[in-house]
Amino acid sequence: MSETPLRADAARNRELLLDSAVRLFAARGPDAPLEDVAAAAGVGVATLYRRFPTREDLLLAVADRKMDAYEQVLRTAQAIADPWTAFASYVENFCAAQAADGRLADILTMVFPAAREFEARRMALYNGYLALVRDAQAAGALRADYSPEDLPVLLMANAGVLRATAETAPGAWKRFVAYMLQAFCASHQREDLPPAPTPRQMMRSMQQVTACHGRSAPDAR
Amino acid sequence: MSETPLRADAARNRELLLDSAVRLFAARGPDAPLEDVAAAAGVGVATLYRRFPTREDLLLAVADRKMDAYEQVLRTAQAIADPWTAFASYVENFCAAQAADGRLADILTMVFPAAREFEARRMALYNGYLALVRDAQAAGALRADYSPEDLPVLLMANAGVLRATAETAPGAWKRFVAYMLQAFCASHQREDLPPAPTPRQMMRSMQQVTACHGRSAPDAR
């Protein structure tokens, strides 16, 4: 990831900043003041800006950190023989990871187009998920009109639930996700659905989420 | 609502401010700067603070304004003979009203405990909705384990979808809501759901949403 090797103290400070950002963003949201992130890391704010020139750079580093967990969700699902159970496990565990992220629930619906390596990881994850979808549909377990874009929409919806209920009704998301999985299940005849958003639309939506937090002002208008 | 009759100019300015707030909050979110609301109304910022001492006061007035539309949604649903169609109409139209509110999608999940008249209106609406739920369940059309608290959760989820997709994939919420209605429908056998949040939990969640926007700083920590 880093092209130029950092001095030992700089590398240490970078890790401290990243640890601090993960904690602060989870506790107070992706718009927590960067001065507080630096202070919690025990370094000066100029150090933070030197290593992460923009908030979006910091968010990207945090997202990359979390990618390990999401990849594990996929591996767990891939190890399940039953296609529906594999798919459902992926969805549930993804939402559980989102719930565990605290106020950073939006991170799962952020994209960083300029970050080649990160986006490559994200695409690999997405392709793994697509295979789960195909398998579950081929097995007749997942409704034929399910669209892969339905999952990012679900994650946006779940972020909305978590934003409102994470502290006050911490189990609410589970019921919500259970409803959604039941709706996705093909085992019953169903009415037609309105059209799914296109992948392009979803990419733009995720860019919008990122832009909303990447800039200095929360609602930058 | 106002106990002391305002002078004509003050009443006029209050209406201008409210109109302006409705527009600005829809376009830029409930955290749009109050100076911009005042400027768009063509009045001074002190006039805004005199009439609406806190942002929450302004949000309350905006919510009260919108109550007319929500009450119309209930009346439309109540006029429908078929219980399932009545319930589904209520949910769909409520979500449509939410989508029409632009960046003010959270308003439907805000509460103002100190505002007796507004809360009375909200309770009347909720009781009308409860009757729709009971009728649809009694008719066997709405699943027996559906909880009235599932609708506020749905509105929070929909706010999450709208927050991310309102401009980029404006129809996404429709598909999402259609999925949810299919999940609510009793016409098929279903697995058990995780427990619903309690009314108390939902009230606290809605207070949290309100607190999040009512204070001066967007994420006031």
Place this chain on the structure above:
DNA sequence: GCGGATCTGGAGGATCTCCTCCGGTTGTTG
């Protein structure tokens, strides 16, 4: 028309967040 109460608004102060400067410090290599 007058008097008095209500109302007006722009400037300025306070606070918060972002961001950069630059003299001093530290790590690394030869």
Place this chain on the structure above:
DNA sequence: CAACAACCGGAGGAGATCCTCCAGATCCGC
């Protein structure tokens, strides 16, 4: 060990937002 480049951080500036003051203006009832 010395040289040099990388690195450090707190202060201060800029901008945004919230909030209040107070002299002047306006409305309304008698």
